[in-house]
Amino acid sequence: xxxxxxxxxxxxxxxxxxxxxxxxxxxxxxxxxxxxxxxxxxxxxxxxxxxxxxxxxxxxxxxxxxxxxxxxxxxxxxxxxxxxxxxxxxxxxxxxxxxxxxxxxxxxxxxxxxxxxxxxxxxxxxxxxxxxxxxxxxxxxxxxxxxxxxxxx
Amino acid sequence: xxxxxxxxxxxxxxxxxxxxxxxxxxxxxxxxxxxxxxxxxxxxxxxxxxxxxxxxxxxxxxxxxxxxxxxxxxxxxxxxxxxxxxxxxxxxxxxxxxxxxxxxxxxxxxxxxxxxxxxxxxxxxxxxxxxxxxxxxxxxxxxxxxxxxxxxxxxxxxxxxxxxxxxxxxxxxxxxxxxxxxxxxxxxxxxxxxxxxxxxxxxxxxxxxxxxxxxxxxxxxxxxxxxxxxxxxxxxxxxxxxxxxxxxxxxxxxxxxxxxxxxxxxxxxxxxxxxxxxxxxxxxxxxxxxxxxxxxxxxxxxxxxxxxxxxxxxxxxxxxxxxxxxxxxxxxxxxxxxxxxxxxxxxxxxxxxxxxxxxxxxxxxxxxxxxxxxxxxxxxxxxxxxxxxxxxxxxxxxxxxxxxxxxxxxxxxxxxxxxxxxxxxxxxx
Numbered sequence: 001x002x003x004x005x006x007x008x009x010x011x012x013x014x015x016x017x018x019x020x021x022x023x024x025x026x027x028x029x030x031x032x033x034x035x036x037x038x039x040x041x042x043x044x045x046x047x048x049x050x051x052x053x054x055x056x057x058x059x060x061x062x063x064x065x066x067x068x069x070x071x072x073x074x075x076x077x078x079x080x081x082x083x084x085x086x087x088x089x090x091x092x093x094x095x096x097x098x099x100x101x102x103x104x105x106x107x108x109x110x111x112x113x114x115x116x117x118x119x120x121x122x123x124x125x126x127x128x129x130x131x132x133x134x135x136x137x138x139x140x141x142x143x144x145x146x147x148x149x150x151x152x153x
Numbered sequence: 154x155x156x157x158x159x160x161x162x163x164x165x166x167x168x169x170x171x172x173x174x175x176x177x178x179x180x181x182x183x184x185x186x187x188x189x190x191x192x193x194x195x196x197x198x199x200x201x202x203x204x205x206x207x208x209x210x211x212x213x214x215x216x217x218x219x220x221x222x223x224x225x226x227x228x229x230x231x232x233x234x235x236x237x238x239x240x241x242x243x244x245x246x247x248x249x250x251x252x253x254x255x256x257x258x259x260x261x262x263x264x265x266x267x268x269x270x271x272x273x274x275x276x277x278x279x280x281x282x283x284x285x286x287x288x289x290x291x292x293x294x295x296x297x298x299x300x301x302x303x304x305x306x307x308x309x310x311x312x313x314x315x316x317x318x319x320x321x322x323x324x325x326x327x328x329x330x331x332x333x334x335x336x337x338x339x340x341x342x343x344x345x346x347x348x349x350x351x352x353x354x355x356x357x358x359x360x361x362x363x364x365x366x367x368x369x370x371x372x373x374x375x376x377x378x379x380x381x382x383x384x385x386x387x388x389x390x391x392x393x394x395x396x397x398x399x400x401x402x403x404x405x406x407x408x409x410x411x412x413x414x415x416x417x418x419x420x421x422x423x424x425x426x427x428x429x430x431x432x433x434x435x436x437x438x439x440x441x442x443x444x445x446x447x448x449x450x451x452x453x454x455x456x457x458x459x460x461x462x463x464x465x466x467x468x469x470x471x472x473x474x475x476x477x478x479x480x481x482x483x484x485x486x487x488x489x490x491x492x493x494x495x496x497x498x499x500x501x502x503x504x505x506x507x508x509x510x511x512x513x514x515x516x517x518x519x520x521x522x523x524x525x526x527x528x529x530x531x532x533x534x535x536x537x538x539x540x541x542x543x544x545x546x547x548x549x550x551x552x553x554x555x556x557x558x559x560x561x562x563x564x565x566x567x568x569x570x571x572x573x574x575x576x577x578x579x580x581x582x
Contacts, residue, residue: 146249
């Protein structure tokens with residue numbers, strides 16, 4: 001029996017088990033719109049929620065450094081992200097074949113931690129030299145590498 | 154690309170846009186249908202292989218359609234795509250795709266067990282998987298202590314000129330958790346392009362809530378193709394009074410982190426062969442002691458195994474918040490060390506002002522970035538760029554018009570002007 005077959009069987013087992021198991025905490029599909037909360041300033045999750053309630057809300061606080069470390073929580077609990085952000089929001093950066101860099105897609109939203117702002121064409125030689133692993137996460141597949149290949153073919 | 158083909162492409166996208174703006178409000182009577190359209194007109198000048206100072210004027214349409222999203226359960230449909238036509242007079246985009254379906258899937262969700270099944274093109278981010286797949290994805294809980302996600306199909310990244318025969322991607326993540334006290338996950342990914350194995354990775358991720366409000370989390374990724382650990386990333390998060398602290402450690406072994414297959418972009422294939430190893434550690438600090446202010450500091454040290462080079466990055470930032478999205482902020486940083494090849498100083502100042510009173514539906518934004526280089530690049534030892542934007546919402550906030558102008562001077566472009574007009578339209582939200 002191949003590994004592939006084993007994995008398919010495991011998947012089917014999981015689906016069946018899912019239909020018969022008891023329920024855990026059900027993550028709401030949508031967070032109430034900010035307008036309904038009547039907040040005077042940009043909120044962070046723990047303004048209203050316990051740090052560690054049914055969800056570890058403190059992990060999702062959008063501090064100034066949140067964007068550079070969000071893959072840890074997004075990889076574990078994407079459903080929490082989806083309460084406020086639709087998948088299209090993630091696709092501004094994460095997708096196959098993104099032609100516009102995030103800072104060019106929404107240039108007026110200067111409050112976002114969009115990567116590659118300003119003259120990144122020059123800076124990428126330096127930042128890519130000291131940490132190419134951060135480049136690889138997005139540009140490591142053939143389609144997203146099209147921005148690299150004109151010079152790095 | 155021939156002129157007739159370009160014209161056909163332009164007509165197509167103009168028709169899509171016109172149909173969207175005029176037709177949808179008439180036909181989409183049910184509020185279960187939501188449409189978001191972002192239409193962008195950008196303009197700038199570039200040199201191409203055949204001419205200098207060519208006017209490039211791309212017209213982008215980003216279209217998102219959702220059916221049944223607000224219900225949050227049952228059968229729903231979701232699609233998001235972009236397309237581009239160059240209204241300029243050059244061949245700047247001749248080698249690039251003119252559009253892409255980013256996702257298009259049917260979803261069946263039931264609140265019971267957070268069950269979620271998707272069929273179609275979808276972005277999957279779970280464990281070691283961060284890919285776009287044409288296929289089937291499923292996720293949910295197994296009782297109160299376990300959750301799972303799995304995906305199988307054709308990877309969109311390998312949909313190249315060679316076709317999709319022999320392409321596949323499958324994998325998933327199984328996690329055990331006890332409330333928010335801890336979570337341990339195991340994930341697996343296997344993908345191939347034209348029958349050639351590309352990535353086969355096994356990942357372990359964990360997060361623990363330790364006493365004293367300390368959180369420990371991280372992940373280790375094992376490359377099954379090269380038989381080695383490619384990535385280890387671990388961090389602590391805790392508060393010291395009003396200061397949130399995040400010390401971290403990261404370790405990458407290039408041989409196991411980057412692939413060496415035919416589909417791997419050249420720079421990463423070369424790096425994989427270098428046998429280099431990178432170890433990085435540092436700390437992020439954020440002080441929120443004042444209600445409207447956030448002050449931050451970042452220290453990041455990088456060491457390399459083979460060359461024994463080092464590099465370090467230090468940064469300070471400050472952000473002032475007011476009502477709505479209003480913010481004024483700045484960041485200053487420096488990259489130093491023999492690994493940088495060129496020590497760099499960075500400075501960024503920005504603002505975003507939400508309107509109030511009669512200008513409640515308007516905003517004004519600006520951004521300025523300066524970079525200074527220790528050694529000149531193409532004879533220039535600095536670069537700077539500045540942008541100014543403004544916008545206003547109309548039609549009960551369903552239509553937003555935005556404009557942005559940007560100027561930069563840097564080692565690659567002596568003097569570069571760019572502009573963008575954007576129309577964002579919402580229907581059914």
